[in-house]
Amino acid sequence: MQTLQVELGERAYPIHIGSHLLARADLILPHLKRKQVAIVTNTTVAPLYLEQLSQTLQAAGVAVIPIILPDGEQYKNSDTLNLIYDALLQHRCERSTTLIALGGGVIGDLTGYAAATYLRGVPFIQIPTTLLSQVDSSVGGKTGINHPLGKNMIGAFYQPQLVLADIATLHTLPARELSAGLAEVIKYGLIRDLPFFEWLEAHMAELVALDEDALRYAIYRSCENKAEVVAKDERESGERALLNLGHTFGHAVENAMGYGVWLHGEAVAAGTMLAADLSRRMGWLSDADIARMRAIFVAAGLPVEAPALGVERYLDLMGLDKKVVDGKIRFVLQQGIGKSLVTSDYDKAALQATLALAA
Numbered sequence: 001m002q003t004l005q006v007e008l009g010e011r012a013y014p015i016h017i018g019s020h021l022l023a024r025a026d027l028i029l030p031h032l033k034r035k036q037v038a039i040v041t042n043t044t045v046a047p048l049y050l051e052q053l054s055q056t057l058q059a060a061g062v063a064v065i066p067i068i069l070p071d072g073e074q075y076k077n078s079d080t081l082n083l084i085y086d087a088l089l090q091h092r093c094e095r096s097t098t099l100i101a102l103g104g105g106v107i108g109d110l111t112g113y114a115a116a117t118y119l120r121g122v123p124f125i126q127i128p129t130t131l132l133s134q135v136d137s138s139v140g141g142k143t144g145i146n147h148p149l150g151k152n153m154i155g156a157f158y159q160p161q162l163v164l165a166d167i168a169t170l171h172t173l174p175a176r177e178l179s180a181g182l183a184e185v186i187k188y189g190l191i192r193d194l195p196f197f198e199w200l201e202a203h204m205a206e207l208v209a210l211d212e213d214a215l216r217y218a219i220y221r222s223c224e225n226k227a228e229v230v231a232k233d234e235r236e237s238g239e240r241a242l243l244n245l246g247h248t249f250g251h252a253v254e255n256a257m258g259y260g261v262w263l264h265g266e267a268v269a270a271g272t273m274l275a276a277d278l279s280r281r282m283g284w285l286s287d288a289d290i291a292r293m294r295a296i297f298v299a300a301g302l303p304v305e306a307p308a309l310g311v312e313r314y315l316d317l318m319g320l321d322k323k324v325v326d327g328k329i330r331f332v333l334q335q336g337i338g339k340s341l342v343t344s345d346y347d348k349a350a351l352q353a354t355l356a357l358a359a
């Protein structure tokens with residue numbers, strides 16, 4: 001097992017990465033205020049891992065309240081959030097009850113937001129079971145739900161007490177979901193870590209084949225990148241916005257196509273290629289860089305062409321992005337592979353031309 005620390009002063013917490021961690025009560029117990037937890041999961045993950053985690057905790061004397069939600073991005077909304085509050089209230093959960101998110105990013109974001117708001121805040125633990133949630137969503141404290149008009153529009157920054165990433169759970173993950181997670185892994189290389197990008201180019205086939213050593217390294221290096229950025233800028237007043245590479249376009253795709261039709265990672269991959277095209281038009285990215293990016297996304301099993309929504313629809317949806325300032329959309333663009341910036345200083349005609357690719 002490897003451990004990283006997210007250095008956030010009194011809100012600091014460890015990320016443990018390893019195999020068969022669902023059996024490790026000793027890693028969880030020190031983070032509980034009281035021996036009662038509510039495990040929030042979904043109808044897909046519950047039959048796979050709920051029993052195992054519950055038994056681990058019950059054997060250590062912890063009372064477990066299971067909360068099983070419907071599965072899918074289309075359920076990351078206020079109705080599903082209310083199901084969590086309902087269960088917590090029915091069980092008379094107190095401020096000392098810890099919520100445990102057992103599942104992918106949808107469960108993590110919902111559970112984190114429930115924890116941030118139930119009784120004005122109860123502790124929570126992330127046990128991510130998708131690659132995407134192990135490398136990205138479980139770390140950093142962005143929690144929330146979607147709105148029909150936009151992705152993640154309602155939420156809170158609220159840090160977990162602990163992240164427990166059990167690599168063994170990835171063996172049951174569908175290949176399409178593994179690929180979606182690789183989009184966020186590749187993101188770290190593109191925005192700030194050229195040596196990692198080069199390592200990913202050399203080891204993509206092993207990752208797709210679920211090679212344990214390759215996965216462990218990719219998850220650790222991704223979490224290391226994310227933890228560093230979050231420690232410097234917890235609430236996204238600067239550098240953290242770089243973690244949004246491809247998301248301005250990608251969130252528009254997810255919303256327009258209907259939540260869940262394009263997976264988050266798929267939309268991020270195609271969105272990153274649109275951002276790359278805009279960077280190229282600004283003279284910051286070469287044709288050779290774009291070819292490398294396209295090749296790595298394809299090798300990861302990800303789409304590189306965004307859907308044809310039309311220029312106006314893209315602009316309209318991107319106008320709701322959280323990075324908008326004074327009505328102007330800001331993009332994360334690249335100045336080569338491994339170097340990125342957030343800017344509103346792009347050429348409008350270049351943006352129109354980029355969007356016309358997806359028109």
Ligand SMILES: NC(=O)c1ccc[n+]([C@@H]2O[C@H](COP(=O)([O-])OP(=O)(O)OC[C@H]3O[C@@H](n4cnc5c(N)ncnc54)[C@H](O)[C@@H]3O)[C@@H](O)[C@H]2O)c1
Pocket residue numbers: 042044045048071072073076103104105106107109129130131132133136137138139140141142143152169170171172173174177180181264265
């Ligand atoms: N908070 C953040 O910082 C952050 C970062 C990135 C993404 N996100 C959010 O995360 C969500 C995407 O997360 P995701 O890609 O994990 O999707 P997801 O949570 O929908 O999980 C993907 C699918 O895999 C299933 N699943 C989960 N673990 C499994 C396992 N071990 N074996 C088999 N099936 C399993 C799920 O039930 C689901 O059907 C999006 O809503 C996105 O906006 C948040």
Ligand SMILES: O=C(O)C(=O)C[C@@H](O)[C@H](O)[C@H](O)COP(=O)(O)O
Pocket residue numbers: 136140142151152184236240241243244247322
């Ligand atoms: O942690 C962050 O910061 C990120 O931007 C990570 C993204 O991968 C993630 O999808 C995040 O939820 C997007 O944030 P949003 O603020 O654009 O909703």
Ligand SMILES: [Zn+2]
Pocket residue numbers: 136184247264268
């Ligand atoms: Zn993302």
